[in-house]
Amino acid sequence: MTQTLPVHVTVNGEAYERTVPPRLLLSDFLRHELGLTGTHVGCEHGVCGACTVLLDGDAVRSCLVFAAQVDGAVILTVEGLAGEEGLHPLQAAFHEAHALQCGFCTPGILMTLVAFLREEPRPDERAIREALAGNLCRCTGYQKIVEAVQIVAARQGPDAGGADGRSRTGKAE
Amino acid sequence: MSSGPFGARIPRSEDAALLTGRASFVDDVQRPGMLHAAFVRSELAHARLRGIDVSAARAMSGVLAVLTAEDLGDYWQPGPLLVPPAPIAGLTFHARTQVPLARGKVRHVGEPIAVVVAENRYRAEDAAEQVVVDLDPLDAVVDVAAALAPDAPLVHEDLRSNLAAHAVQTKGDYEAARHAADLLISREFLYDRGVAAAMENRGIVADWDERSGHLEVWDTTQAPIPIRNGLAALLGLSESQVRVIAPFIGGGFGPKIMMFYPEEVLLPWISMRLRRPVKWIEDRYENFFATTQERGQVHEAEIALRSDGRILGVRDVFIHDTGAYNPYGLTVPINTQCTLLGPYGVPNYYSEFRVAFTNRPIVTPIRGAGRQHGVFVMERLLDLGARELGLDAAEIRRRNFLPPDAFPHDHEILYQDFAPLVYDSGDYEPALDRAIELIGYEPRGSSAGPPTPGRQSPAEGRPDRSFPGSRLRGVGVVSYIEGTGIGPYEGARVRVEASGTVGLVTGVGTQGQGHFTSFAQLVADQLGVEVGDVRVVTGDTREFHWGTGTFASRGAVVAGNACHAAAVAVREKILQRASELFEVAEEDLELAKGRVGVRGAPERSIGLGELALRSNPLRGAVKPGTEPGLEATSYFGPARGATASGVHAMVVQVDPETAMVEIERYVVVHDCGTVINPLIVEGQIQGGVAHGIGNAFFEELSCDADGQLRNASFMDYLLPTAMEVPPIITAHIETPSPLNPLGTKGVGEAGAIPVAALFAQALEDALREYAPGLEIREIPLSPLRLFELIEDARARVARPPGAEGTP
Numbered sequence: 001m002t003q004t005l006p007v008h009v010t011v012n013g014e015a016y017e018r019t020v021p022p023r024l025l026l027s028d029f030l031r032h033e034l035g036l037t038g039t040h041v042g043c044e045h046g047v048c049g050a051c052t053v054l055l056d057g058d059a060v061r062s063c064l065v066f067a068a069q070v071d072g073a074v075i076l077t078v079e080g081l082a083g084e085e086g087l088h089p090l091q092a093a094f095h096e097a098h099a100l101q102c103g104f105c106t107p108g109i110l111m112t113l114v115a116f117l118r119e120e121p122r123p124d125e126r127a128i129r130e131a132l133a134g135n136l137c138r139c140t141g142y143q144k145i146v147e148a149v150q151i152v153a154a155r156q157g158p159d160a161g162g163a164d165g166r167s168r169t170g171k172a173e
Numbered sequence: 174m175s176s177g178p179f180g181a182r183i184p185r186s187e188d189a190a191l192l193t194g195r196a197s198f199v200d201d202v203q204r205p206g207m208l209h210a211a212f213v214r215s216e217l218a219h220a221r222l223r224g225i226d227v228s229a230a231r232a233m234s235g236v237l238a239v240l241t242a243e244d245l246g247d248y249w250q251p252g253p254l255l256v257p258p259a260p261i262a263g264l265t266f267h268a269r270t271q272v273p274l275a276r277g278k279v280r281h282v283g284e285p286i287a288v289v290v291a292e293n294r295y296r297a298e299d300a301a302e303q304v305v306v307d308l309d310p311l312d313a314v315v316d317v318a319a320a321l322a323p324d325a326p327l328v329h330e331d332l333r334s335n336l337a338a339h340a341v342q343t344k345g346d347y348e349a350a351r352h353a354a355d356l357l358i359s360r361e362f363l364y365d366r367g368v369a370a371a372m373e374n375r376g377i378v379a380d381w382d383e384r385s386g387h388l389e390v391w392d393t394t395q396a397p398i399p400i401r402n403g404l405a406a407l408l409g410l411s412e413s414q415v416r417v418i419a420p421f422i423g424g425g426f427g428p429k430i431m432m433f434y435p436e437e438v439l440l441p442w443i444s445m446r447l448r449r450p451v452k453w454i455e456d457r458y459e460n461f462f463a464t465t466q467e468r469g470q471v472h473e474a475e476i477a478l479r480s481d482g483r484i485l486g487v488r489d490v491f492i493h494d495t496g497a498y499n500p501y502g503l504t505v506p507i508n509t510q511c512t513l514l515g516p517y518g519v520p521n522y523y524s525e526f527r528v529a530f531t532n533r534p535i536v537t538p539i540r541g542a543g544r545q546h547g548v549f550v551m552e553r554l555l556d557l558g559a560r561e562l563g564l565d566a567a568e569i570r571r572r573n574f575l576p577p578d579a580f581p582h583d584h585e586i587l588y589q590d591f592a593p594l595v596y597d598s599g600d601y602e603p604a605l606d607r608a609i610e611l612i613g614y615e616p617r618g619s620s621a622g623p624p625t626p627g628r629q630s631p632a633e634g635r636p637d638r639s640f641p642g643s644r645l646r647g648v649g650v651v652s653y654i655e656g657t658g659i660g661p662y663e664g665a666r667v668r669v670e671a672s673g674t675v676g677l678v679t680g681v682g683t684q685g686q687g688h689f690t691s692f693a694q695l696v697a698d699q700l701g702v703e704v705g706d707v708r709v710v711t712g713d714t715r716e717f718h719w720g721t722g723t724f725a726s727r728g729a730v731v732a733g734n735a736c737h738a739a740a741v742a743v744r745e746k747i748l749q750r751a752s753e754l755f756e757v758a759e760e761d762l763e764l765a766k767g768r769v770g771v772r773g774a775p776e777r778s779i780g781l782g783e784l785a786l787r788s789n790p791l792r793g794a795v796k797p798g799t800e801p802g803l804e805a806t807s808y809f810g811p812a813r814g815a816t817a818s819g820v821h822a823m824v825v826q827v828d829p830e831t832a833m834v835e836i837e838r839y840v841v842v843h844d845c846g847t848v849i850n851p852l853i854v855e856g857q858i859q860g861g862v863a864h865g866i867g868n869a870f871f872e873e874l875s876c877d878a879d880g881q882l883r884n885a886s887f888m889d890y891l892l893p894t895a896m897e898v899p900p901i902i903t904a905h906i907e908t909p910s911p912l913n914p915l916g917t918k919g920v921g922e923a924g925a926i927p928v929a930a931l932f933a934q935a936l937e938d939a940l941r942e943y944a945p946g947l948e949i950r951e952i953p954l955s956p957l958r959l960f961e962l963i964e965d966a967r968a969r970v971a972r973p974p975g976a977e978g979t980p
Contacts, residue, residue: 023295037201038194040423042372043457047887050372078194091192095184098852101860102685103191104198104372104423132895136887138372138424139685140856141863141924142895 005068011036012080020067027051029067030077038078038107042136049135052108053077059115078107081114089152090114099148101139109135113149122153179698182852186705187421187689196421199376199391204450207378208237210440211297211453213287213304214462215279218315218532218880219326220308222278225287230300235292237447239304240439242276248442249273252433253403256502258338259591265339269329271498271535273435279308280328280497281534282880283462285435290443290451313532313880317494318471320529328497328530337499338528342510342586345521347477350486354477358557362472363951364546364929366494366874367867369467369539370892371684373423374460379440380450386410390417390441395430396722398680401714403433404441412718415441419712425684426864427539428465430724431500436463461885465501466874467539469494469531470509470546476554477521482562482569486521489513489550493528493543496535503528505536505543507589508656512926513547514584514594516601516654516818517573522586532880538724540864541925548653549952552930556937557948566934567609567650574601574652581911589725590659592813598908601652604820604842607904608650611840612822643828646837647939650822653927657817657845657919658730658910662810664719665732667696667739669747669803671789673767673782675700675707677739680720681732682712686921687853688728692736694849695915699740700747700781701764719808726817726919729849734809734913742805747781750788750803754779815910815918819843821862821927825935829943832960834870834936836899844906846918854920855903861924863898869929871897873953929953945970 004019011034018033027044030036030053042050044063051062054076081088087095090110100106109132116123116131123131128149132142190196213225227239242249252270275286287304291297312326319325320335328335351357378391388410394400394417401417408415422429436453444451455463472491479485493506510524559569575582577600584594665679677696683689693707710716720732748759751769755762755777763772770778785803788795795801824837841858848854871891875883884890909916933949936959940947944966951958 021295028294031201032203035203036194037197040198040373041200042374042423043887045457045886045888048372048457078192082193087189087192094192095188098184098856100188100191100685101687101856102372102422102424103188103196104421104685106191107194110192129895134894136372136892136894138370138426138864138892139860141859141861141898141901143859143898143900144856146895146900 007067007071009070009073009075011075012077022066022068024067025063026065026067026070027062030062036077036079040104040107042105047136048105049112050105050108052111052135054111054115059112078110081110089155090117090148093148093151097144097148097151099140099145105135105137109137109145117149117152121156123149125150177698178694178704180848181694181850183690183694183704183850184852185687185690186693191421198373198421198423199378199393200454202378202391202452204378204380207450207452208290208292208447209294209297209452210443211289211294211301212285212436212459213289213301213306214459215275215282215284215286215308217279217308217310218282218313219311220279221311222275222286223307223309225307226305227287230289230303233300233303235296236289236300238290238443239287239300240274241287242274245273249276252500254502255432255500256504258503259507259587259589261340261342261587263341265336266503267332267337269337269498269530270500271435273438281462281532282882283459283534284497285463288439288443290447315531315533315876315878315880317469317492317529317531320531321492321527328532335530336527337495337530338503340503341525343523344585345486347486347488347521347523350477350521354485355480356478356558356561357475358478358554358561359475360553360557360950362474362550362553364468364470364549365953366466366468367539367872367953368461368874368890369426369428369464371424371426371429374455374457375429375434375436375464376452376454377436377440378450378452379444381441381444381448383448386414388415388441388445390415392417392419392437393422393429394419395425395682395684395724396432397682397712397714398720399432399722400437407438408441408445416715419682422682422684425723427467427542427724428537429684430722431465431535431537457887458885461882461890462534465535465537466496467505467536468546469536472550474550474554476558478558478562480562482558482564482572484517484519484573487513487519487551487554488523490525493526494531494533494536495528496531496533498535499528500535501537504589505538508543509547511547511584511586511588511594511656512544512654513551515548515551516575516599516652518575518579533876540861540922542922544655545868545926545929548927549930552651552927553933553950556934567605570652571602571605575599588656588814590814595813596654596816597910597912599654599816599818599844600906600908601818604818604844604906605650605652607906608820608822608840608842611842611902611904612648612650612824612838643830644826645829645939645943646824646826647935647937648822648824649931649935649938650820651927651930651934652818652820654816654818655726655919655923655926656814657726658811658917659725659727659814660731660810661721662808663721663732663735664717664806664808665735665739666717666804666806667743669743669781669785671782671786673706673780675702676710677707677736678710678716679732679736680717681723681728684723686728686857687850691729691849691853692733695733695737696740699737699744702767702781706767726921726923728921729917730815730913730919731809731811733849733917734915735807737915738807738809739805742807743803746803746805747784750784751779809913811912813912815846815912817845817918817920817923819923821931823931823935825939827936827939829940829963832956832963834956839899840902841924842904842906843920843923844908844918845920845923846910847907847916848905849917851905857920858903858924859901861922862901862928863893865925865928866898867893868925869932869952870954873955
């Protein structure tokens with residue numbers, strides 16, 4: 001455990017420099033090194049999706065990535081979703097539709113769906129369910145999560161290019 | 174009450190913190206100098222513990238302690254019997270409760286043997302791997318029926334058998350009913366285990382402060398106050414020295430109210446000895462063994478029916494698997510026993526159960542808490558009876574419903590809260606009618622049977638059952654009741670603060686049920702303030718001293734009524750003070766928009782905050798017989814539980830060649846009495862149904878003959894995803910409970926309870942022609958198991974009549 005590796009990483013628009021043991025998971029790095037505890041750990045084997053973050057714009061399971069692998073990367077976590085103007089449209093829709101109960105899986109679901117809505121701004125129900133199928137939720141039965149995504153999709157203009165007008169740098173603009 | 178916040182569809186106050194990542198869960202707690210614990214657990218289900226060598230682990234750098242049962246001294250003791258058995262006449266009951274660390278032998282896979290404390294979790298797990306445990310394997314008791322065989326190995330050797338309990342409850346005379354019956358249906362039913370699978374695993378942070386003599390414990394518990402009381406007693410501290418905080422909890426579903434888990438007992442003790450904060454967070458693999466599970470019952474049941482489908486009586490004899498220990502007493506099997514009766518008039522009932530110890534993880538309630546087993550047995554018996562009598566599924570239920578004038582209805586047996594099983598209120602037929610309307614068409618009776626008297630034949634207008642392609646379509650409808658909102662009591666304190674915001678504190682923990690909002694609605698309704706201006710604190714023993722916890726679908730009933738009562742008391746104080754201030758009668762005052770004033774004279778009003786300030790003066794005197802401030806504490810304890818009920822219906826499609834199932838439409842018509850927030854109630858029901866779908870068709874703990882779990886991961890234990898859970902259409906019937914002022918009944922567990930019974934009926938309906946004689950008498954199913962059942966049924970048809978193998 002003597003060996004450590006340097007990590008320079010931008011998370012939610014802020015630059016961090018740390019040295020980490022090679023086996024440190026990105027989820028633990030975010031939560032315990034950077035104090036960004038909004039990213040939750042539900043299974044640590046990549047199934048439940050609670051730990052999903054955006055890594056250079058892509059939704060990834062932070063429990064399946066080593067912190068040492070994100071050197072030079074740009075990460076967005078749930079803490080970076082809301083901006084000065086308030087909740088992200090998807091967060092607001094989750095509130096409106098009662099798309100969360102205990103809220104433990106919610107950060108991972110939000111990050112998964114933010115990435116999804118960028119690719120597919122006006123999805124139908126089937127597509128939403130497929131996008132959501134990699135995240136487990138024991139409280140809601142998923143229905144109101146689907147409704148929340150539909151609310152966001154309905155509010156986007158027909159030529160919307162993405163869900164939130166944010167760039168892939170992960171920084172709110 | 175309907176125009177105010179009570180009953181309004183209000184999005185939740187707690188959402189913002191959860192959506193932005195600010196909400197603090199137990200694993201988010203960080204303390205200076207915090208250590209981390211990892212557990213060494215038994216890899217065998219049943220074995221002698223010959224020795225433990227911790228020397229290598231203790232010698233590792235970064236390791237502060239490695240503890241075994243021996244190191245605990247007098248602190249080592251079995252946990253309390255959390256729920257003593259109900260006083261059933263002739264009861265046999267043997268309590269054997271879990272221990273902090275195994276001593277002498279291990280009784281289930283995952284039982285803790287040693288705990289390692291290190292500077293970080295990674296190091297603690299490294300060291301745990303270096304602990305050498307010498308186990309001498311014993312034959313494992315795995316199958317619940319075999320557990321009671323005379324030559325079965327003993328889980329607890331000081332008992333003569335694995336019998337943990339035996340109880341009989343009866344009503345009327347079943348034998349007489351049997352002789353009077355036109356039709357008897359007898360079958361065996363199996364309902365196997367599952368896990369709660371809250372997305373957040375369990376966890377504890379304990380922080381002993383030597384200087385102040387205070388212990389702070391963050392715990393993923395549904396019952397912070399009993400944990401505080403118990404820890405204080407165990408550790409020799411006063412209750413005021415111990416603060417237990419259950420912050421945001423990532424789902425409970427029952428297992429988070431087991432007291433005490435070994436880790437809950439050990440972490441505070443370790444913190445006091447090492448004088449450092451210490452954290453343990455369960456991982457998902459551990460959760461499959463170390464957190465309690467549920468289900469595992471085998472029933473031999475018989476129903477005595479008249480030719481018109483009326484129930485004359487039911488006999489049910491079952492064995493319940495309690496796992497290696499039984500800290501929860503008889504809660505689960507009594508729920509099964511009582512809930513079997515459902516919404517029906519059952520004049521004669523004989524119910525007998527035996528509880529067996531096995532070498533499997535401990536069984537405690539999980540969402541439904543044994544009720545689904547009873548519902549499954551009763552609904553299946555009715556379906557089989559209906560088939561024989563040529564009635565449709567809805568009609569046989571309709572004919573047996575207790576009528577609206579039957580309440581209160583006494584079933585003459587004891588419920589899990591020790592009170593007589595008396596239904597408070599209900600009206601079942603409108604729920605059935607509404608479900609049938611919403612599902613789109615009626616279930617059919619046997620094609621061989623006579624038309625249902627007094628009902629339209631459903632044949633016309635019903636969609637074609639032969640679905641395009643190879644899929645078959647079936648429909649089902651089932652009904653159930655749920656005893657909810659049991660005592661003993663909960664309390665709440667309401668205080669108007671000088672700022673005008675209202676503080677509401679209660680003792681129950683919250684795991685996502687929306688307490689921060691529903692309880693605030695009750696208070697806002699009484700005080701005329703915005704829901705957002707009621708700041709709710711739950712789950713912190715420093716804030717409220719008394720209470721039990723969140724279980725048995727009781728939050729809205731028991732804590733809700735306590736919140737309401739405290740708000741009513743504060744309202745009375747407000748009216749009294751304002752009446753003095755404005756020199757008008759209380760009847761002439763109104764509370765609205767955070768103010769109290771004279772009705773019709775808007776200039777004569779005062780903000781509640783200012784009135785609170787005046788009620789807490791710095792000079793002068795508070796009048797004798799009054800209290801300072803605008804504050805009240807109230808308690809509510811119902812005499813017995815409120816009976817919620819419902820009807821579920823579904824249309825299912827089955828591919829008979831792959832046995833894959835898709836739910837086309839799902840309807841829930843539910844009666845939880847007065848609804849505080851329909852949005853939250855819908856969410857509870859939808860989540861419950863999803864849980865039930867998992868239990869019915871996807872989730873199975875696959876255990877081998879040695880007691881080893883073969884699928885302890887989310888890769889292999891399949892929780893339903895958004896692809897499997899259909900949209901759920903909900904509708905409400907309201908029969909207010911007469912047992913509490915708000916008229917509420919519980920709803921948290923309801924969704925999960927009848928789903929397995931519904932699956933069975935709808936699948937049999939879909940496969941009626943393809944696999945004649947198919948009977949589904951076991952849960953959980955899976956595509957594989959359903960395929961086997963289909964093939965068995967088809968093979969029986971292919972064989973000449975009279976051949977062996979009929980059920």
